Every structure is written in C-alpha cells, then in structure tokens.
C-alpha cells in the first residue's frame with residue numbers, strides 16, 4: 001500500500017529531500033577534497049588525503065582499522081602500533097621504522113600529529129604488505145588501493161533495438177551515483193572497486209548510443225556513456241546490471257489543427273504551437289514530431305517488500321508484474337515506456353522522483369497493490385497548502401503543483417475507462433510520495449482484489465484488464481499531456 005506522509009512531516013523533510021535529490025541529480029565532483037579509496041574483501045572505504053610539505057599523507061590507524069584489530073600508543077615523538085599480532089615502531093620525522101622486528105624505509109618522513117600517525121601515500125605499496133602479508137595494487141595517480149581483489153571489470157553489450165539499450169554487466173552489485181546531462185550519462189563509483197573495461201574508450205556501432213569512456217581520479221571510477229538522445233539508467237539483476245536506454249520514441253505525427261481552428265482561442269500550448277506552425281507554413285514532419293514517453297513505476301522492491309498481500313505474496317512482486325503488463329499495453333498503443341525498475345531492486349522515493357523528472361516523460365504512473373477493498377483506487381497528489389510557490393526553486397514537496405490539473409485529468413480518464421470495463425474504482429487525493437515530487441502529470445494506481453479475492457492480484461487476466469483501462473485512458477488524454485513542455 002502507499003506510504004502516506006502528512007503535509008507537516010513533508011515540510012520538515014523538504015530541505016533534506018531537496019538536497020538528497022540534488023545530490024542524486026547533480027554531477028558535483030567540483031572542488032572535492034582529496035581522497036583515497038581502499039577496496040578489500042572485508043571493507044571498502046575512503047579516507048581523506050592530507051598535504052604535508054608537498055607530499056600526500058594518510059592516517060595509518062584509519063587505514064588499518066577496517067582491515068583488522070589495531071591499537072596505537074604515542075608520546076608525540078614515537079608511535080607504537082599493534083596490528084593483529086604484529087608490532088611496529090614509528091618515529092616522528094624519521095623515514096625509517098621497525099615493523100615486526102625488521103627495518104622499513106618510508107622514503108619520506110613519518111609524521112605524528114595529535115598522537116595520530118601519518119604515512120606518505122607513496123609508501124603504501126611497500127608498507128601494507130608488511131602488515132597484511134599479501135601484495136596490494138595501489139594506483140597512486142588515481143588514489144585507489146586494491147587489497148586482495150582484482151576489482152570489478154564491467155562488460156558492455158549493446159542491444160541495437162529501437163530504442164537502443166546499453167547493458168553494463170558487473171560481477172558484483174554496484175551502487176554508482178548517476179547523473180545525466182544532454183548527450184551524456186555519467187556513473188561515478190565511489191565505494192565499488194570498478195576497474196577499466198579493458199580500454200579507456202569504447203565505440204559502439206550505433207547511431208544513437210555512440211561511445212563510452214572510463215576514467216579514475218581522486219578515489220573515484222567513472223563511466224560515461226555518450227549518445228545523441230537523452231539517456232536514462234535503471235538497475236536489474238540485483239544491481240549487477242545497469243541498463244542504459246535512449247529515451248526516444250516512435251515519431252508520432254502531430255494531428256494537424258482542426259480546420260475549424262479550435263486551437264486559436266485555446267489555452268493549450270501544443271495546439272497553439274501547432275496553429276503557429278501551420279500559420280508560418282512550417283508544418284513539416286520534423287517540427288511536428290512529438291515525444292511520447294510514459295514512466296511506469298512499480299512501487300517498492302528489494303528489501304522494501306511493500307504490503308504482505310498474503311503470507312507468500314509481497315506487494316513488490318505484484319506491482320512489478322502489473323507494471324510489465326502496463327508497459328506492454330502502452331507500447332502497443334504507440335508509447336515509449338520506461339519502467340523505473342524491471343527487477344527486484346530497491347529505489348528510494350527520491351530516486352524514483354528524480355529518475356522520472358530527468359526522463360521528461362508526459363506522464364508518471366506509480367503502481368501499488370492492496371489485499372483489501374475491490375477494484376482500483378486512483379490517487380493524485382494532495383499538496384501542502386504552503387508549498388505552492390512557483391519560483392525557480394519550486395518547493396520539492398510541491399513540485400507537482402503546476403501539473404496537478406493535468407494529473408486530475410489523467411485520474412478522471414482512468415476512472416472512466418475502468419468504469420467502462422465494470423472495474424470498481426475510486427479516485428482520491430493523498431499526500432503520497434513521490435507523486436508530490438514529480439514535475440509531470442502523475443497518478444498512483446492501487447490495484448485491489450476483484451470478485452475472486454486476493455487471487456485476482458496475481459491473475460494476468462485481471463491485471464491485464466486494469467492495465468488496458470489505464471493505457472486507454474492515457475491514450476484518450478494524450479493530446480493534452482503532449483502539451484506539457
């Protein structure tokens with residue numbers, strides 16, 4: 001069932017949520033402080049890098065602590081350290097130390113600051129094996145240290161369908177920060193030991209998704225995918241596969257303005273634009289190509305199971321099956337459809353809203369399921385009263401405000417189509433995230449059992465009736481949705 005938040009708690013959370021979303025959306029590696037990333041089978045972590053006398057240093061205790069049992073004692077001039085069963089002695093300002101009774105040369109002075117030992121980054125390849133007993137791979141220029149792991153090498157597969165998709169496979173789950181900008185999708189891996197796919201740059205024999213490149217810097221690995229259409233990414237396969245799809249659509253020819261000139265006095269910008277095109281004789285196909293993308297969001301997923309519909313049946317599985325059916329129903333009606341998840345993956349509400357907003361679809365449809373009630377319930381956002389400001393930085397909890405009239409039109413159309421099919425249905429408003437945070441017309445449809453009870457929720461026939469009604473409803477209001485920028 002939907003998680004309904006009260007307007008007051010929404011307001012309190014608004015700033016944090018906005019920040020979280022900006023982080024998710026923005027690229028922001030700017031003016032980063034220096035970091036080193038450490039990857040090992042027991043822990044992956046990053047540590048700050050300190051500049052001292054023209055060299056880079058890292059805290060020794062901080063470096064070893066995640067890897068084993070470590071303790072230190074220092075009088076400010078000397079630092080004694082015990083790592084597991086191994087003892088070592090370090091001296092402030094000296095390049096030599098004793099580790100397990102043997103000399104070690106740092107090649108630069110060891111430093112003690114506030115009883116903390118600092119070691120030069122340039123010594124790590126030699127220093128760490130003395131403690132760990134295993135070789136390490138330190139890529140100093142990128143400040144990435146691999147201990148007992150080869151890293152995760154991505155592989156690419158281009159699916160040259162329409163729209164084309166690029167599948168990135170990883171041998172272990174990954175958790176990059178994903179951002180998009182025109183012509184590019186950027187994935188930054190901070191905690192994942194992702195390594196080069198074998199070459200810094202890969203070209204694809206595809207007109208839309210053209211190439212990918214790999215780089216690493218300041219503890220981060222980065223994969224960039226370039227395309228000449230907007231891209232969006234989703235995870236499948238327990239976050240081991242990232243599917244990057246071009247957001248492009250069958251070119252739908254805009255219906256010419258009605259001869260009676262209905263568009264003339266209308267408030268509808270698409271009609272007005274169309275009329276203007278005709279007026280200027282600029283009525284060729286290119287100018288009338290309209291993108292028709294729908295975002296379908298199966299609610300819940302991964303560890304977040306949603307409602308327990310029966311002992312066995314989790315809401316997250318019903319919403320995914322229902323979403324796939326709805327995708328099919330919309331596709332056969334000429335829409336391009338992006339599912340926000342196409343597997344049992346967890347996504348936060350902010351990630352869902354941000355992904356939808358980035359995709360610039362004409363409609364966003366969230367899907368839920370409940371074991372009580374009958375038929376379906378269609379929700380539109382209930383916005384907090386104080387949040388309807390319309391500035392450049394529109395309040396995140398009221399991002400939906402400008403689109404709400406159209407959302408209600410979509411909701412009414414779904415109700416009408418379901419009623420035609422004698423599907424019990426009700427419409428209501430709720431302060432329901434992420435509806436409140438989506439810029440485009442947005443509804444949530446909650447599927448409830450029919451005459452056969454909870455068994456209906458997994459019945460393809462029952463789901464298909466609901467999906468077809470929703471798809472027909474979206475088609476019936478498509479011209480009005482297309483009016484959104």
Ligand SMILES: [Zn+2]
Pocket residue numbers: 001002003299300306307315367368369
């Ligand atoms: Zn739910």
